[in-house]
Each structure stands twice: as structure tokens, then as C-alpha cells.
Amino acid sequence: MLEGDLVRLRALERSDLPAVVRWMNDPEVTRYLLSAPLCGLDEMERWYDQHVGTDDRALALMDESGDLIGYCGITRLDWGERRCNLWLIIGERRAWNKGYGKDAVRTMLRYLFDELNLNRVYLTVDEENHRAMRIYEACGFKREGIGRNARFKNGRYRNDVTMAVLKREWKR
Ligand SMILES: CC(C)(COP(=O)(O)OP(=O)(O)OC[C@H]1O[C@@H](n2cnc3c(N)ncnc32)[C@H](O)[C@@H]1OP(=O)(O)O)[C@@H](O)C(=O)NCCC(=O)NCCS
Numbered sequence: 001m002l003e004g005d006l007v008r009l010r011a012l013e014r015s016d017l018p019a020v021v022r023w024m025n026d027p028e029v030t031r032y033l034l035s036a037p038l039c040g041l042d043e044m045e046r047w048y049d050q051h052v053g054t055d056d057r058a059l060a061l062m063d064e065s066g067d068l069i070g071y072c073g074i075t076r077l078d079w080g081e082r083r084c085n086l087w088l089i090i091g092e093r094r095a096w097n098k099g100y101g102k103d104a105v106r107t108m109l110r111y112l113f114d115e116l117n118l119n120r121v122y123l124t125v126d127e128e129n130h131r132a133m134r135i136y137e138a139c140g141f142k143r144e145g146i147g148r149n150a151r152f153k154n155g156r157y158r159n160d161v162t163m164a165v166l167k168r169e170w171k172r
Helices: 014-024 041-051 100-115 130-138
Strands: 008-011 057-062 068-078 083-090 120-126 142-153 156-166
Touching: 008 100, 014 041, 014 068, 057 100, 068 100, 083 100, 100 120, 100 130, 120 130, 120 142, 130 156
Parallel strands: 083 120
Antiparallel strands: 008 057, 057 068, 068 083, 120 156, 142 156
């Protein structure tokens, strides 16, 4: 269990997956996501079986009352280069803009830098996902580059922004 000021993070359980499926079928939630939405429970369970429990970590995100509001995790953990990719989705829209996202990123970075002793945490975000970029920048992420027309979504090509934070520049 990881404790932030507002959120708590624990391992994602199979019993959390119906909520995840509901979020992944909400167009408002998936609007800027890079991965394909509209998955069903079978597909989500396959993803869970193949990835969770490996170096790919998926964590359930809970608010102060213990209610499940989203999930987050890491992929592409590279022990040699001491880096990983981070992702975060707050699926309950009522929980947006209340500071949970920023607190979740801070809590994960504390774990990744202080406990796992990683050196670099990076991510990719839709150029128009201003809310997400705001929290990443508040946590010390810097923009490193743009993937022009990186993806086709909702009828047009969209740019991706790569961002990363290094351990030495992380704002605790
Ligand atoms: C993006 C997401 C993780 C942000 O989490 P959150 O809990 O809503 O964000 P927080 O409340 O911690 O912070 C939001 C910040 O963005 C700001 N913000 C909100 N809407 C904004 C907008 N349209 N443009 C710019 N800034 C905006 C808020 O003012 C706040 O900044 P502040 O703390 O300086 O005032 C969450 O909304 C989410 O999961 N959305 C759907 C999935 C998604 O896009 N995930 C990210 C994929 S990279």
C-alpha cells in the first residue's frame, strides 16, 4: 500500500476489473488516451493475466473514503537503465480536478525514485490533454519532444508529447 496526502494505492485486483471496463467505455475518460478503448471484461482479464504481476505494475487508486476512483501503473521497467514508463487514469469523473491525479503521480514518483531507486520516469500524453500535462509538470516532468501525427483518433491525427522526470530534478 502506498499512501499519499489524498490517495492510497494498492495492487489492482481482478475484482476491480468491472470498474475498469466501465471507465474504458466512457468516451470522456478515454478521449485523450493512447490505447484503444471499448474493451470488454474478457479482454481486460486477458490483459490482467498477461501483465499484472510481471514488472508491469498496475495499482488501484482510492480516495480518502477508500472508494476506487482510478488506476495507474508502470510499464517498460528497465533495471539496467533504471527507468520506466508511467500511466494514470482516474475513471470516476466526479473525482477529477480535486487533486487526486497530482497526488497519485507524486506518490508513485516517491516510490519509484526512493524505493526502487529509478533514475528516469517517462510518459507519453496527447498534446491536447492539458489537465494531464499540468499535473505532470507540477510533479517535475519536462516536455522532451513531440510525435507529430503520432495517432489517428476521433477522426483526425493527433500529436503526442513525450515527458520525463529525472530523480535529481524531482520535486518532492
Ligand atoms: C488527467 C487526470 C489524470 C488528472 O487528474 P485530476 O485528479 O483530475 O487532476 P488534479 O486535480 O490533480 O489536477 C488538475 C490540474 O489541471 C488543471 N486543469 C484542469 N482542467 C484544465 C484544462 N482544461 N487546461 C489546463 N489545466 C487544467 C487544474 O486546475 C489542476 O491544476 P492546479 O492544481 O494547478 O489548479 C484525470 O483527469 C484523468 O484521469 N483523466 C482521464 C484519463 C486521462 O486523460 N489520463 C491521463 C493520460 S496521459
